Amino acid sequence: xxxxxxxxxxxxxxxxxxxxxxxxxxxxxxxxxxxxxxxxxxxxxxxxxxxxxxxxxxxxxxxxxxxxxxxxxxxxxxxxxxxxxxxxxxxxxxxxxxxxxxxxxxxxxxxxxxxxxxxxxxxxxxxxxxxxxxxxxxxxxxxxxxxxxxxxxxxxxxxxxxxxxxxxxxxxxxxxxxxxxxx
Amino acid sequence: xxxxxxxxxxxxxxxxxxxxxxxxxxxxxxxxxxxxxxxxxxxxxxxxxxxxxxxxxxxxxxxxxxxxxxxxxxxxxxxxxxxxxxxxxxxxxxxxxxxxxxxxxxxxxxxxxxxxxxxxxxxxxxxxx
Numbered sequence: 001x002x003x004x005x006x007x008x009x010x011x012x013x014x015x016x017x018x019x020x021x022x023x024x025x026x027x028x029x030x031x032x033x034x035x036x037x038x039x040x041x042x043x044x045x046x047x048x049x050x051x052x053x054x055x056x057x058x059x060x061x062x063x064x065x066x067x068x069x070x071x072x073x074x075x076x077x078x079x080x081x082x083x084x085x086x087x088x089x090x091x092x093x094x095x096x097x098x099x100x101x102x103x104x105x106x107x108x109x110x111x112x113x114x115x116x117x118x119x120x121x122x123x124x125x126x127x128x129x130x131x132x133x134x135x136x137x138x139x140x141x142x143x144x145x146x147x148x149x150x151x152x153x154x155x156x157x158x159x160x161x162x163x164x165x166x167x168x169x170x171x172x173x174x175x176x177x178x179x180x181x182x183x
Numbered sequence: 184x185x186x187x188x189x190x191x192x193x194x195x196x197x198x199x200x201x202x203x204x205x206x207x208x209x210x211x212x213x214x215x216x217x218x219x220x221x222x223x224x225x226x227x228x229x230x231x232x233x234x235x236x237x238x239x240x241x242x243x244x245x246x247x248x249x250x251x252x253x254x255x256x257x258x259x260x261x262x263x264x265x266x267x268x269x270x271x272x273x274x275x276x277x278x279x280x281x282x283x284x285x286x287x288x289x290x291x292x293x294x295x296x297x298x299x300x301x302x303x304x305x306x307x308x309x310x311x312x
Contacts, residue, residue, distance in 0.1 A: 076290070079262065083273055084248075084286040086265030092255075095294035099257035102296065155262030 011059060075116050079156045088154055090114050097123060100149045106130045106138060108170055117160075123150070124163040131171030139164050195280050201238040204249050204287075207275035211267045213259035218252040218292035237292075247276060248286040254293040265289045 025031035039045055078087040097112040109128035114121055123146060129135065143162040150159050205217055217237030239250035249272055255264050269287040276284050 081266065081269070083266075083269040083284075084288040086262060086269065086289045086291070088261055088265075088291040089293075092261075092291045092293050096257065096261075099294055099296055153257075153259075153261055155260050 015056070077116060077121060077154060077157045090116055093121065093154065096150065096153060097125065097146055100146055104142060106133045120158045120160040122161045123159065126165045126167050128168035128170065129166060131169050135166065139166065197240045197242055200242060200247060200276060200280060201240045203275050203279055204238050204251055204272045207271040208251055208253055208268045211264060211271055213256045213264045214268065215254045215256050215295045218254045242282065245283055246285045247282045249284065250288045250290065252290040252292045254295055255291055257294050257296045261291055265291060
């Protein structure tokens with residue numbers, strides 16, 4: 001991705017230099033404007049110019065997209081010591097929550113989402129559970145377990161909240177949808 | 184890194200330092216393996232697969248800095264694993280190459296269970312047994 005960013009940067013600089021040179025050339029009368037307009041007005045050249053424009057747009061969007069991915073990837077819970085930095089990425093924290101939930105036999109499916117702030121993290125979970133448990137009690141126990149496990153397991157973080165949305169309940173004969181809890 | 188002696192020079196390449204770091208890190212209890220991020224993937228394509236997985240090395244004449252991305256095992260203290268990796272990597276590189284390691288940055292990229300398949304596609308919205 002760094003390569004694409006560098007490539008995009010070089011391309012952007014080249015484009016600016018070309019446009020700048022063209023502006024200087026037209027301003028100083030070094031470039032015949034009629035010639036430029038004749039070139040642009042040619043239907044064949046118009047197609048080529050449009051294609052270059054589309055290509056530059058795609059490259060621009062790609063750079064924005066990769067920058068967004070990289071900034072997301074870089075987010076994490078971090079602490080620094082004398083040797084360097086230890087950072088637990090957002091994905092690893094989400095992985096950790098999945099592993100905690102995998103110990104619970106009544107959870108069928110889980111989709112965690114973690115928000116990392118400077119002094120704390122917030123977790124929100126979308127889960128599917130089986131119907132053979134008292135849902136409210138089980139969910140509040142799960143919230144406490146996730147909070148405690150995160151704080152103990154990662155060891156350098158305070159968990160502000162664990163929100164749980166029960167998306168589906170599996171019971172004999174079918175499914176039910178949609179209950180929400182927050183701690 | 185190059186060292187000059189009376190007989191000739193000794194050079195230790197970045198790849199060797201990365202390998203030492205990788206071996207030291209994977210020997211720490213609780214480390215499942217190295218993690219290859221998106222940046223590493225692209226680097227591998229560009230360099231033709233020469234980049235060491237999950238390790239970035241910056242080497243000067245006498246000093247080195249290491250960035251290391253790992254996947255850890257569920258059930259261990261992640262902060263503790265991070266600290267151990269830093270110590271092991273620093274000690275291994277310093278004792279084997281003579282370089283002074285000024286920084287070891289550890290990035291925990293994932294948490295896995297023992298016996299679990301390394302399938303990143305199914306991590307999100309994961310179905311549990």
